[in-house]
Amino acid sequence: MVFKGRTVFAIVLLALLAGSLFTMAVTDSPIWEKSPSQASNPSPSSTPGASSSTAGDDKLSGEELDKVERAYELIETNFLSKVDKDKIVNGAIHGMLDALDDPYTTYMDQEEAKQFEETINSSFQGIGAECSLVNGVVTVTAPIKGSPAEKAGIRTGDAILAVNGEKLDGLTLNQAVMKIRGPKGTQAKLTILKAGASAPQELVVVRDDIPIETVYAEMVNDTIGKIEISQFSTDTAKRFAEELNNLEKKGMKGLIIDVRDDPGGLLDSVLDIADHFVPKGKTVLQVEDRNGQRSEEAAKGKYPVRTYPVTVMINGGSASASEILAGIIKEAVGGQLVGEKSFGKGTVQVTYEKEMGDGSNIKMTIMKWLTPNGNWIHKKGIEPDIKVEQPAVFNLTAFSKEKTLKADMVGDEVKKLQVMLAALGFAPDRQDGYFSKGTADKVKAFQTAKKLTVTGEADAKTMSGIEEAVTAMLRDSKNDAQLNAAITATEKRLGK
Known part of the structure; x- marks a missing residue:
């Protein structure tokens, strides 16, 4: 599987709620909004609106x-x-920060701070595989294209049981990732249990530099281009500009920006991207400090302003920086939003590393951000102009594969099986989570079509086959209802 595209994520990610995506690349989704250079590691007394006397009195x-x-x-x-x-x-x-009751204010020890910084820099050293915890087991969500993991034959659904002889069971995902990652050129001997296999096998993977691509672009038809942003990191704005120019050379007359399931990132990256569409001097963002004092951020005019129609796709996983961009395109550019209501994170964080003095880091909420028109979307989200929900199959997770699904079983795994079969054209007589005879008949039909052993029961191999088929279906843009709606909306504004 290629590490690309929100449609692929829908079937394999177990959780993509802003602020909790763990991978070989990251330890915490980059939900802070100002880069260290922007924030200059301000102390509370240097935060806009805060006085030094107040800071002193609070010591x-x-x-x-x-x-x-x-x-x-x-x-x-x-x-x-x-x-x-x-x-x-x-x-x-940790206790002091927990007392603030703010999920975005966190403490990172030296190792976690190092990984956090690597995430923002869009590269790391390791094997190159995105992972999740599935029932306590480190499971590959997707190998990154061209990575050592992919070249070694690691695939979606593979379970990583041990690294260099050290078992991973009982560890948090972050602890497991720390063991899997390592310096370029070193070996990671992985104990892998492949989906449907009866026994684990060992693979030796040589770690390497792994770039994290955050921008993907394509022409969806002769006149409309699409740029997908997976997160806003240090190289994202540069890559966006490159892909935007490439699409324009191909004859693009209207643009779709896809920030679905994008958990956020760096504020300066978002503002740089916005400069392609907002005239110099026009407000793109407002911020409000703890004393209620507001200031405005204006477009800097770095690039020629594009005047063609721009549409942004959002959903419940679009958070923070993604929402900032969506708000700018809607209110400062006059573009349209398509999809589902966004997550609703309207606060700004800065990091305090120099102040800690030992390589650890505090990421702290210091301000609210508001849309160009002054709307605070925190815990409310941004409503799309054109609401489009994806079919249920887009929101399913992978099978746990703990047990074979068979007649008279009841539960969410059975319901998942039924929904996937229906999406693939093998609709059973019910989709309520009861494994009926009709469900068994459709399992047999799928097994026959895919030349699997025909049993009418969904074992690990059958479930893996269903997942692969669904993933292939989701990759096909004609099945993406939100993308098709965005194309139609953009074409309408082009007068088509």
Whole structure:
């Protein structure tokens, strides 16, 4: 499978909710909005609207610091087992940030901060495979095209059980990723259980530099181009400009920007992209600090302003930077939004690494962002101009494959099977999660069509075959209802 396209993600990703996508490339979706260069690691006293006197008055008193020290001493002296000082200190920081009740304000230790920085820089060193935790097992969502993982024969659905003899069961996905990744040129001996296989096998993969492509472009017909953005990282704006120019050379007269399931990224990347469409000096964004003071960000006029129709596709996985771009295109450009309501993240984060002093990092919410017209979309999302929901099959996850699905079984896995069969043209008599005789008949029909052993039961091989067929179907743009609606809307504005 190629690491490309939202349609492919729909069947294989187990979770794509903004802020929780883990891969070999990332430890946390880049949901912060200002790059370190923009933020200049501001302290609270340098945040717009905050005064130095206020910051000074809010410092911990000697009595409060003594209280923290006493708590640590009690733990060190009396706790049942010997304590790790670093672990206690990190836990204290986590506790303070958790008390803020803001999911976007987080603490990263040295290793997590390093991975976070690598994510923003759009490259990393490893085997090149996106993974999820499926029932506690590290499972390959997709090998990245051209990566060592793909060349070694690792495919979607493969379970990674161990790395260099170290078992991964019981680890968090982030902990497992840390073991799988490594310096370029080093070997990762992976214990792999392939879908449908009865026994694991070992593969040796040589780690390499893995670029993370965030921009994909194509002409969807003779006059309309489409640019898909998977996240906004350091190279995204540059790649967008390159692909935009390429599409224009091919005769593009209208553009569709696809930010479905894009969890966000860097603010400066979004604003750079917006400069292709917004006249210099026109407001593209507003920000509001803790004191309610607002300031405006205007287009800088870096590029010639395009005047052709622009349509943006959004859905519930479009968050943060994606919503900023959607808001700009809607309110400052007059473009249209197609799809489903966006996620609703309207806050700005900056990172504090220099202040921490040891390679760790605090990512903290410091401002609200608002659309050009001053709308705050936090926890509300942005409504599309043209609402289009995808067929149910687009939102399904992969089978767990824990057990063979057979007659009289009941549950979500059976319902998933029924919905997928129906999407492939093998509609059973019901889709309520009960494995009926009609369901068994359609399983037999699918197995016959794909030359699988005909049993009427969905074993791991049959489920893998169904997933592959559905993935192929989703890759076909004619089955993407939102894309087809976006094409129609763009054509209408072109006078077609």
